[in-house]
Amino acid sequence: MPRSTDQPAxxxxxxxxxxxxxxxxxxxxxxxxxxxxxxxxxxxQRCSDLPPMVMVAHRKGHPVExxxxxxxxxxxxxxxxxxxxxRRTFETERCHGDDPFISVPARCAPGGSPVxxxxxxxxxxxxxxxxxxECDYELYVGIVRxxxxxxxxxxxxxxxxxAAALRRPA
Numbered sequence: 001m002p003r004s005t006d007q008p009a010x011x012x013x014x015x016x017x018x019x020x021x022x023x024x025x026x027x028x029x030x031x032x033x034x035x036x037x038x039x040x041x042x043x044x045q046r047c048s049d050l051p052p053m054v055m056v057a058h059r060k061g062h063p064v065e066x067x068x069x070x071x072x073x074x075x076x077x078x079x080x081x082x083x084x085x086x087r088r089t090f091e092t093e094r095c096h097g098d099d100p101f102i103s104v105p106a107r108c109a110p111g112g113s114p115v116x117x118x119x120x121x122x123x124x125x126x127x128x129x130x131x132x133x134e135c136d137y138e139l140y141v142g143i144v145r146x147x148x149x150x151x152x153x154x155x156x157x158x159x160x161x162x163a164a165a166l167r168r169p170a
Contacts, residue, residue: 023042023043023044024044024078024079024081025040025078025079025081025087026040026041026044026056026076026077026078026079027039027040027041027076027077027079027086027090027116027119028040028041028056028058028064028074028075028076028140029064029074029075029076029077029113029114029115029116030064030067030068030071030073030074030075030113030114031067031071031108031112031113031114032066032067032070032071032112033070035067035099036067036099036100036101036114037062037063037064037067037098037099037100038064038077038090038100038101038114038116039058039059039062039064039090039091040087040090040091041056041057041058041076042057043056043057044056044057044076047141051143051144052143052144053125053128053141053142053143053144054076054123054125054141054142054144055139055140055141055142056074056076056139056140056141056142057137057138057139058137058138058139058140059136059137060132060136060137060138062093063098065138068127068130068140069127069130071111071112071113072126072127073111073112073113073124073125073126073127073142073145074113074124074125074127074140074142075109075111075113075114075115075122075123075124075125076122076123076124076125077115077116077119077121077122078119078120078121078122079116079118079119079120080118080120080151083118085104085118086104086116086118086119089103089104101114104116104117104118105117105118109122109124109146110124110145110146111124111126111145111146115150117150119150119151120149120150120151121147121148121149121150121151122147122148122150123144123146123147124144124145124146124147125142125143125144125145126142126143126145127140127141127142128141128142128143129141
């Protein structure tokens with residue numbers, strides 16, 4: 001089987017068809033033994049109703065991978081498309097051991113995964129399968145254990161709260 005780097009670039013028709021697949025911005029998070037990490041992911045898909053399951057495609061080589069492997073849990077925090085701070089914070093490549101949650105408010109989900117306070121919602125999953133396929137991404141399949149809507153769709157992504165926190169007392 002040829003490796004992914006040997007594959008020709010997809011045609012414009014393939015690119016256009018894949019562009020029609022529903023998407024949203026999510027941060028994949030996990031924690032284990034005092035370490036936390038997270039990464040912006042491009043593809044999340046519901047894959048089962050009973051039990052409820054999701055599948056995540058994540059670029060290989062990120063420090064969140066061993067945390068998911070060892071903790072057997074991960075969370076998906078859905079971002080507001082207008083929240084550039086969280087997008088920039090979690091799309092940046094990090095070294096193993098760097099904690100991106102130091103600069104953004106977060107709490108722990110029941111299974112221990114970090115949940116961004118500014119997220120629209122989150123889904124926490126127990127890892128069911130990890131698939132390392134012959135390409136630049138790997139797949140995680142998780143059984144949904146908890147989920148919560150944190151904000152309504154029309155609420156801002158924490159800009160007002162953040163601005164109020166930065167004001168100095170009179």
